[in-house]
Amino acid sequence: MDFSLSKEQELLRDGLDKFLSTRYDLEKSRAAAKSGPGWQPDIWSGFANELGILGAALPEDVGGIGGGPVEVMVIAEALGHALAVEPYVDTVVVAGGLLHRAGGPVATSLLEKIVEGTAVVALAAAEASSGEHWQDISTAAEPDGDGWTLRGSKIVAMSAPLATHLLVTARTDTGTSLFVVDLDDPGPGIEMHAYRTVDDRRAADIAFDGLRLPGDALLGEEGQAWPSIAAARDEGAVAVCSEAVGCMRKVLADTVVYAKQRQQFGQPIGSFQVLQHRMVDMYMEVEQSVAAVYLAVLNIEAEPAVRARAVSAAKATIGRAARFVGQQAVQLHGGMGMTEELAIGHYFKRLTAVQFEFGSTDYHVNRYAELTNS
Numbered sequence: 271m272d273f274s275l276s277k278e279q280e281l282l283r284d285g286l287d288k289f290l291s292t293r294y295d296l297e298k299s300r301a302a303a304k305s306g307p308g309w310q311p312d313i314w315s316g317f318a319n320e321l322g323i324l325g326a327a328l329p330e331d332v333g334g335i336g337g338g339p340v341e342v343m344v345i346a347e348a349l350g351h352a353l354a355v356e357p358y359v360d361t362v363v364v365a366g367g368l369l370h371r372a373g374g375p376v377a378t379s380l381l382e383k384i385v386e387g388t389a390v391v392a393l394a395a396a397e398a399s400s401g402e403h404w405q406d407i408s409t410a411a412e413p414d415g416d417g418w419t420l421r422g423s424k425i426v427a428m429s430a431p432l433a434t435h436l437l438v439t440a441r442t443d444t445g446t447s448l449f450v451v452d453l454d455d456p457g458p459g460i461e462m463h464a465y466r467t468v469d470d471r472r473a474a475d476i477a478f479d480g481l482r483l484p485g486d487a488l489l490g491e492e493g494q495a496w497p498s499i500a501a502a503r504d505e506g507a508v509a510v511c512s513e514a515v516g517c518m519r520k521v522l523a524d525t526v527v528y529a530k531q532r533q534q535f536g537q538p539i540g541s542f543q544v545l546q547h548r549m550v551d552m553y554m555e556v557e558q559s560v561a562a563v564y565l566a567v568l569n570i571e572a573e574p575a576v577r578a579r580a581v582s583a584a585k586a587t588i589g590r591a592a593r594f595v596g597q598q599a600v601q602l603h604g605g606m607g608m609t610e611e612l613a614i615g616h617y618f619k620r621l622t623a624v625q626f627e628f629g630s631t632d633y634h635v636n637r638y639a640e641l642t643n644s
Contacts, residue, residue: 328366353613362384364502391435428473508570548602582638
């Protein structure tokens with residue numbers, strides 16, 4: 271099977287790599303994450319207006335290019351290699367997919383703004399009572415005149431502090447529904463507790479206490495949102511797997527360079543066979559991860575059970591590999607590996623967080639087993 275990229279996909283990758291290598295400074299990015307707004311809006315604007323990557327995988331009728339899962343894989347891997355904190359996966363992949371499947375004037379307008387770079391949309395789906403099982407929803411939306419009233423809470427809503435809009439899952443009389451909340455003017459009844467995660471990203475816990483929403487805040491058909499949410503979660507999982515591949519490629523390359531330079535007993539530590547074996551093991555984990563991501567990308571548009579099995583296989587593989595590659599890189603760098611000054615420490619934190627996004631490694635191992643035995 272031919273896994274080579276098309277000419278257009280190669281141009282997309284090369285253009286993004288060039289942009290990130292010349293414009294995306296890791297030190298400046300960490301400063302913005304730790305003490306600034308949490309990201310670099312000018313970089314996001316560049317993604318939209320100079321590169322067009324925010325619309326690369328979105329439909330042409332909203333200003334996108336009409337690409338698909340392969341374009342998402344290419345973009346996410348490049349962003350992972352540069353350790354970008356901008357909310358591409360949360361806004362374009364997850365929220366973009368949900369809005370596209372929901373359809374309607376509100377969703378179309380938001381998609382157009384995402385492509386333009388003027389809207390950042392985040393999904394609020396996880397709840398403290400349900401953990402990783404997003405389908406167990408306590409947050410409720412009740413009809414209120416010509417609108418809705420929202421009550422409940424969400425936890426670890428990634429990129430919510432950066433967002434202009436939230437997509438919120440809620441239980442209605444007919445099942446799981448999806449609502450959009452405009453954060454520019456939400457009105458009373460919403461409280462957001464924002465924080466920085468271990469990998470220098472922004473998330474929030476959100477409480478809804480009688481938040482009043484207009485009638486058109488309901489996206490798609492009432493009670494019919496779960497299949498789309500399940501698909502969006504799998505799409506997000508594959509995207510962060512691709513991102514992790516970019517991170518691991520960078521970590522492995524930096525470790526090999528360091529092993530050639532670091533001297534011990536009068537010779538580079540890379541000349542010691544036991545350390546060579548470690549780096550070969552790291553390389554094998556990366557290559558297995560690449561193969562698993564390809565499998566998931568090829569099946570992301572398949573019927574739900576096939577899609578879920580391929581995604582869980584990739585997420586479980588990536589979870590194991592991210593842990594191994596990250597830990598080995600830190601150990602081979604010695605104490606320097608966990609310092610703020612060295613890039614390896616930042617990549618290690620991201621690879622640690624990836625293991626838990628869109629379902630932990632254990633969650634996906636269990637889901638794969640259930641799907642395989644059913």
